[in-house]
Every structure is written in structure tokens, then in C-alpha cells.
Amino acid sequence: MLARQRQEVILDEVRRTGAVQVGDLVLRLGVSDMTIRRDLDTLARRGLVEKVYGGATSTVGRSTDEPGFEVKSVRQLAEKEAISRLAAEQVQPGTAIGLSGGTTTWTMARHLDDVADLTVVTNSVRVADALQQRGRVDRTVVLTGGVRTPSDALVGPVAVQSLRSLHLDVVFLGVHGMAPRAGFTTPNLDESEANRAFAQAASRLVVVADSSKWSTIGISTIVDFDEVDLLISDEGLPQDARAELGEHLELELADQQGVEEEEQQ
Structure with a gap:
């Protein structure tokens, strides 16, 4: 799977659940921990996710945006x-x-x-x-x-x-x-x-x-x-x-x- 394809999968998961964990993505996508972290860095630089300890969450935006407790x-x-x-x-x-x-x-x-x-x-x-x-x-x-x-x-x-x-x-x-x-x-x-x-x-x-x-x-x-x-x-x-x-x-x-x-x- 190309980097762009992996990042699309990661972004879809963030949008669906609000947050992703590096360990879960490693198992799902069959790549290394370092590869996932580079993908998250790329998405964070584009403003599409917010990096957190052990993974990433959706970005905070409008004044009515309310992330869930798990996020x-x-x-x-x-x-x-x-x-x-x-x-x-x-x-x-x-x-x-x-x-x-x-x-x-x-x-x-x-x-x-x-x-x-x-x-x-x-x-x-x-x-x-x-x-x-x-x-x-x-x-x-x-x-x-x-x-x-x-x-x-x-x-x-x-x-x-x-x-x-x-x-x-x-x-x-x-x-x-x-x-x-x-x-x-x-x-x-x-x-x-x-x-x-x-x-x-x-x-x-x-x-x-x-x-x-x-x-x-x-x-x-x-x-x-x-x-x-x-x-x-x-x-x-x-x-x-x-x-x-x-x-x-x-x-x-x-x-x-x-x-x-x-x-x-």
C-alpha cells in the first residue's frame, strides 16, 4: 500500500471514530510503528489530524465542535x-x-x-x-x-x-x-x-x-x-x-x- 493510500485509511478512521492509536494502525496496515508515525506527522502538518501521545485525534475547529470523551x-x-x-x-x-x-x-x-x-x-x-x-x-x-x-x-x-x-x-x-x-x-x-x-x-x-x-x-x-x-x-x-x-x-x-x-x- 502506498503512503498516500495508508494516510487516506488513517484519515477515514479518524473521521469515523475521532481518534486512532499507533499500535492498532500497525496491526491493521501491516507496517512498522515508525511508518505509521511518519504518516501521522504528514497528516498533522496538513492540519488534518492532531497528534497526541500514542496516536492522533480529529482537529478542533468550529465553536460548536465537541470531541467525545474518548477523543x-x-x-x-x-x-x-x-x-x-x-x-x-x-x-x-x-x-x-x-x-x-x-x-x-x-x-x-x-x-x-x-x-x-x-x-x-x-x-x-x-x-x-x-x-x-x-x-x-x-x-x-x-x-x-x-x-x-x-x-x-x-x-x-x-x-x-x-x-x-x-x-x-x-x-x-x-x-x-x-x-x-x-x-x-x-x-x-x-x-x-x-x-x-x-x-x-x-x-x-x-x-x-x-x-x-x-x-x-x-x-x-x-x-x-x-x-x-x-x-x-x-x-x-x-x-x-x-x-x-x-x-x-x-x-x-x-x-x-x-x-x-x-x-x-
Whole structure:
């Protein structure tokens, strides 16, 4: 099979499923790992895919584009891990916290084992599963709703109404994008409404978002920069973004380099 033909097969698979893994393509196409990686490099240079650890995903485009959970879960792995560890340090024993939908909040849920007597309110199916799998004996409140979004969040009038009656010590909010004037955004209108209700229920609002989210704008603003107490991002955040954000909120940057070094040991 010619390189062009292989790349067409790869691109068709990305468009169909949203993501591909190098190992799967090696088996399917009968070529070496290095050959597949060169094909992915070619497609990435053409702007047709976005390279991630171990494979590639579809590119992020319009303000209503919403990649599914599986696609987002393989992006910026080290950054999300570092951010999640730092975010977990914000959680005190005996408190009630909120975790919105998203792959960063899902990663964070796996770092809450050492926080005792914790009540977690979430509308994320994935977050609830992660907490259950880790055998937490305290309370996890799952908000139900009529619609399940591509990020596996439950949204709708029931979830929003439930949130409006709650008072949470800290809410950790995952977002699709962050940019001047637009603030923190999402491509999903229903999820935006639920996340705004989360924000209103919080005594302290913390956004967890890796640096790739900068300059990305979804169709709907969840909250403006001034409405957020703390943003936890990573060292890849550009200097102009740090300056802009620092005028509105507290900013902490996690060091993903340490996570990458741990994984290599």
C-alpha cells in the first residue's frame, strides 16, 4: 500500500471514530510503528489530524465542535495529570465539592483518595464511575438529567434545578476553551447552563484547564475570567495568557515535566 493510500485509511478512521492509536494502525496496515508515525506527522502538518501521545485525534475547529470523551481523554495526558494533582491539594477533609464533566475533572477524581469525609457532587458519569471504582465510602451525589453530552455529562432542567438548591465549598470546573472577552467557554449549550449553575453553587470556583485551551472559543460562555477564583493550568501557558489572566484571577501552573519523568522511570 502506498503512503498516500495508508494516510487516506488513517484519515477515514479518524473521521469515523475521532481518534486512532499507533499500535492498532500497525496491526491493521501491516507496517512498522515508525511508518505509521511518519504518516501521522504528514497528516498533522496538513492540519488534518492532531497528534497526541500514542496516536492522533480529529482537529478542533468550529465553536460548536465537541470531541467525545474518548477523543479528549488521550490529549495532553501529562498536563492533565499535573493539573489534577495540584487541584486535589485544594480539597480539604469534611468539605462538599463539585466536579463538572470533563477529562481533567475525571483525572482529578483519581487523586482524592487521601481526602477523608468528602461529599462529591457531579453530573459526570465518568467522574462518578472513577470514584466508585476507587472504593470511596463517603458520599457521591450524581445529578441526573435528560441529556447525556459527548463529554458524558448529564444535563437538563432536573440537574440544573438540583444545583440551584446546593451550596458547595469548592467547585472544580472543566472547560473547552478560554480566551479574552469570551471567558471560559463550552461548545455545548445545555452543558453551559449546568456549568453556570455549578459556578453559582460554589463558595470558591476553580477552573482546571490545560494550556491547549487558550485561544479556543466555544459557542457559549460559562463564566467570565472575573467570576473565577483560581485557574490551574500548566507551564505551557503562553506569557501573554498569563498576563491577561493574572489581571482577573489567581493563577497556578502545574509542572508536567515531573509527571513525564515519573512515567519514564
